Amino acid sequence: MTPAEELAEFTAKLYRRGWMEGTAGNISLRLPDGAALITASGVSKGELTAADTVRVSIADSRPVEPGRRQPSAETTIHTALYRRFAGCQAVVHAHPPYATAVAAIATARGENSVTFSGLEIIKGLRGGDPASVTVPVFPNHAEVPRIAEEVEARVAMRTPPVFLIGAHGATSWGPSLRVARDRMECLETLCRLRLLIDRAAS
Numbered sequence: 001m002t003p004a005e006e007l008a009e010f011t012a013k014l015y016r017r018g019w020m021e022g023t024a025g026n027i028s029l030r031l032p033d034g035a036a037l038i039t040a041s042g043v044s045k046g047e048l049t050a051a052d053t054v055r056v057s058i059a060d061s062r063p064v065e066p067g068r069r070q071p072s073a074e075t076t077i078h079t080a081l082y083r084r085f086a087g088c089q090a091v092v093h094a095h096p097p098y099a100t101a102v103a104a105i106a107t108a109r110g111e112n113s114v115t116f117s118g119l120e121i122i123k124g125l126r127g128g129d130p131a132s133v134t135v136p137v138f139p140n141h142a143e144v145p146r147i148a149e150e151v152e153a154r155v156a157m158r159t160p161p162v163f164l165i166g167a168h169g170a171t172s173w174g175p176s177l178r179v180a181r182d183r184m185e186c187l188e189t190l191c192r193l194r195l196l197i198d199r200a201a202s
């Protein structure tokens with residue numbers, strides 16, 4: 001299977017989970033030559049094919065060769081993560097409903113992070129200390145490169161491999177598409193549990 005076919009198949013699976021409705025979401029893979037392969041902008045992620053993927057330069061986020069498709073509008077966030085982490089091989093951006101709700105609530109409260117404590121599934125997000133994890137929340141600036149600049153400045157080895165974007169969605173990354181997907185699943189479940197626990201406590 002080519003990287004483009006793998007990306008398209010993976011994207012369709014995430015769409016079927018209800019994480020990428022109405023053309024939302026974008027996924028990318030690092031290629032061996034300083035480029036990344038990313039989903040095209042504005043395409044239904046349930047119907048995306050290998051032809052709907054675009055090679056972009058990790059250095060400047062531009063398409064490597066001219067083509068009929070534009071790369072994702074959020075390409076700069078993906079390339080920022082590839083530049084920041086040499087071990088980052090795949091990035092998943094989605095709009096999972098619970099994560100998006102928690103991001104919107106945090107932003108409305110003026111908070112720039114969300115801390116989850118005492119839940120076993122934290123272990124799936126990051127190894128080591130399972131007691132708590134603090135997930136960054138970035139403002140959903142209209143200019144995506146501004147979000148990317150803030151991401152590149154704030155994410156580090158000590159922060160978890162996921163973040164939220166206020167009233168928008170969530171991004172995860174890892175050494176493979178599968179690991180990035182698993183981390184997004186953990187974040188979505190943590191956010192779901194947060195909303196359930198808050199409701200039970202109120």
Ligand SMILES: CSCCC(=O)C(=O)COP(=O)(O)O
Nearest residue numbers: 022024025026041042072073
């Ligand atoms: C209808 S979703 C609005 C844009 C967005 O947030 C997204 O994730 C999809 O953007 P893309 O350019 O990658 O299609």
Ligand SMILES: [Zn+2]
Nearest residue numbers: 024025168169
């Ligand atoms: Zn988005």
